[in-house]
Amino acid sequence: MIPGLLEKLGQWFSRSWMFMCFFAGFFLFWEYSIGWFDVPRYILPRPTEIITKSAADIDRLLYYTWVTGSESFTGYIIAIVIAVPLGLAIAFSSILRRTIYPFFVSVEMVPKIAFAPLFISWLGFGFLPKIIIVFLVCFFPIVLNAILAFSSLSEELTRFCSATGATRTRAFLKVRLPAALPQCFVGFKYGAINATVGATIAEFIGSDQGLGFYIQIVTGNMRPDLAFAAIFMLTALGLFLFGLVTLAERLLVPWHISQRRNK
Amino acid sequence: MTAAVDIQSVTKVFNEGAAAVAAFGPGDLRVEAGEFVSLLGPSGCGKSTLLLMVAGLLESSSGAITVKGRRVSGPRTDIGIMFQDSTLVPWRTVRGNIELQLELRNLDVRGYEDRIRSLLQQVNLEDFAASAPYELSGGMRQRAAFCQALVHDPDTLLLDEPLGKLDAMTRESIRRDLQNLWLDKKQTVLLVTHSIEEAVQLSNRVVVISPRPGRIEKILEIDLPWPRDLATKNSSRFSEYVMEIQLIFQRYGVI
Numbered sequence: 001m002i003p004g005l006l007e008k009l010g011q012w013f014s015r016s017w018m019f020m021c022f023f024a025g026f027f028l029f030w031e032y033s034i035g036w037f038d039v040p041r042y043i044l045p046r047p048t049e050i051i052t053k054s055a056a057d058i059d060r061l062l063y064y065t066w067v068t069g070s071e072s073f074t075g076y077i078i079a080i081v082i083a084v085p086l087g088l089a090i091a092f093s094s095i096l097r098r099t100i101y102p103f104f105v106s107v108e109m110v111p112k113i114a115f116a117p118l119f120i121s122w123l124g125f126g127f128l129p130k131i132i133i134v135f136l137v138c139f140f141p142i143v144l145n146a147i148l149a150f151s152s153l154s155e156e157l158t159r160f161c162s163a164t165g166a167t168r169t170r171a172f173l174k175v176r177l178p179a180a181l182p183q184c185f186v187g188f189k190y191g192a193i194n195a196t197v198g199a200t201i202a203e204f205i206g207s208d209q210g211l212g213f214y215i216q217i218v219t220g221n222m223r224p225d226l227a228f229a230a231i232f233m234l235t236a237l238g239l240f241l242f243g244l245v246t247l248a249e250r251l252l253v254p255w256h257i258s259q260r261r262n263k
Numbered sequence: 264m265t266a267a268v269d270i271q272s273v274t275k276v277f278n279e280g281a282a283a284v285a286a287f288g289p290g291d292l293r294v295e296a297g298e299f300v301s302l303l304g305p306s307g308c309g310k311s312t313l314l315l316m317v318a319g320l321l322e323s324s325s326g327a328i329t330v331k332g333r334r335v336s337g338p339r340t341d342i343g344i345m346f347q348d349s350t351l352v353p354w355r356t357v358r359g360n361i362e363l364q365l366e367l368r369n370l371d372v373r374g375y376e377d378r379i380r381s382l383l384q385q386v387n388l389e390d391f392a393a394s395a396p397y398e399l400s401g402g403m404r405q406r407a408a409f410c411q412a413l414v415h416d417p418d419t420l421l422l423d424e425p426l427g428k429l430d431a432m433t434r435e436s437i438r439r440d441l442q443n444l445w446l447d448k449k450q451t452v453l454l455v456t457h458s459i460e461e462a463v464q465l466s467n468r469v470v471v472i473s474p475r476p477g478r479i480e481k482i483l484e485i486d487l488p489w490p491r492d493l494a495t496k497n498s499s500r501f502s503e504y505v506m507e508i509q510l511i512f513q514r515y516g517v518i
């Protein structure tokens with residue numbers, strides 16, 4: 001158990017030490033270049049300063065991380081729950097493919113975030129408009145990838161299923177669905193990246209809590225150190241969401257090329 | 264007796280109008296039950312197209328096909344077909360892929376355990392039953408796909424270049440296995456191949472198809488004793504058959 005764990009840790013380290021060195025170097029440069037170039041702290045604080053100063057406000061930061069996190073997560077999950085079955089329906093219905101699909105493709109070109117002020121003005125400062133905005137920025141990549149996923153089974157496998165006389169349900173569960181998962185996850189990943197962006201911008205526009213709201217307030221108060229602390233929290237939030245998707249992918253699609261480890 | 268496969272003036276034209284591609288025909292062919300017939304022809308002459316039409320997976324543009332006395336009008340599930348491109352799915356092991364054929368047919372996998380084992384043994388894959396397709400070589404994958412196509416023990420087999428990706432040595436040994444399998448069960452076999460030798464070695468009759476749009480140029484009865492082993496292949500009668508077919512293709516300028 002322990003030697004196995006150590007070995008895994010060793011492997012992980014040998015894969016990522018270069019990246020970690022680069023990362024450490026980046027923060028060291030940031031830390032010391034502030035002094036070298038005489039950057040005033042109300043413009044750009046040092047990383048150590050960000051940590052020590054924000055510690056005083058950690059309760060608020062954590063609470064707002066929770067707020068922004070739940071907005072992102074809820075909107076994202078709703079987007080998945082609606083987009084995947086809808087993508088499936090569009091892939092299999094020639095009517096939907098000729099109506100809703102081109103509509104979605106054109107709406108995909110619209111910057112969804114431009115609707116944010118409208119939703120805030122219609123629905124107020126609460127949770128709901130945030131979720132709708134997160135939903136909007138997550139929904140389209142997920143649904144478009146789901147359509148692609150469910151409509152791109154190879155001709156050979158389609159024929160193979162017909163030749164066995166399998167019922168549609170059986171062929172779907174045993175062949176179409178597993179074959180579609182990798183492409184679905186492409187959409188889930190784009191969605192996960194968009195979710196926190198959507199939530200933050202929605203909070204910029206109209207809100208009385210959350211990390212987006214916090215960044216605006218502290219920036220107005222000339223406290224970039226606190227703004228950076230909030231940005232770190234947002235980054236952690238994004239990584240967490242993305243990590244969850246990656247984990248799910250590893251569990252559900254361990255056979256896919258992107259998941260294989262060359263041993 | 265009704266023919267196992269009866270192809271009557273069948274043609275296939277893909278697309279319409281200016282983009283039309285005449286892919287096959289018209290062609291006539293009668294295959295008796297238990298017969299091993301090879302379709303031999305240059306690339307693009309419509310061999311796969313014909314096989315798909317026999318399986319009911321592709322509609323013919325004109326003509327009629329009957330399999331075991333029943334007109335083909337949709338996918339036929341009472342046959343076994345091995346496609347030119349792999350139908351192995353990456354999320355299942357070799358064994359799982361073979362079982363997929365059974366599961367899709369709603370057959371009880373447990374009843375086929377012995378058969379799966381013996382098939383894997385025949386194609387030398389018994390040690391790779393638990394491997395994923397991507398862990399196999401191209402030839403091994405083809406052997407696995409071969410087992411997948413045969414596992415439900417159909418009496419009619421449509422094989423589209425089943426040995427196409429194999430190296431010369433494995434090819435030789437799988438040909439022998441294929442022959443033994445057939446001598447044992449006497450299924451009706453339609454085999455698509457590019458190899459003249461393979462066609463002559465394995466078949467009762469070799470159907471020579473012209474370049475696109477494929478027409479049946481000649482049907483050769485191969486009158487050689489079974490089983491046909493290396494000694495048969497070195498006989499002068501074998502070479503005469505091969506030569507005869509080579510001359511046809513030479514006339515077409517494909518070799």
Ligand SMILES: Nc1ncnc2c1ncn2[C@@H]1O[C@H](COP(=O)(O)OP(=O)(O)OP(=O)(O)O)[C@@H](O)[C@H]1O
Nearest residue numbers: 277278284286305306307308309310311312313475
């Ligand atoms: N879906 C399609 N649409 C249009 N043309 C097609 C289609 N499928 C096949 N063809 C054409 O039909 C012809 C016959 O194709 P087919 O796949 O049957 O050839 P083949 O004899 O099996 O060749 P190969 O030995 O290379 O596999 C080809 O010329 C090809 O261009």
Ligand SMILES: [Mg+2]
Nearest residue numbers: 310311312347
């Ligand atoms: Mg072909």
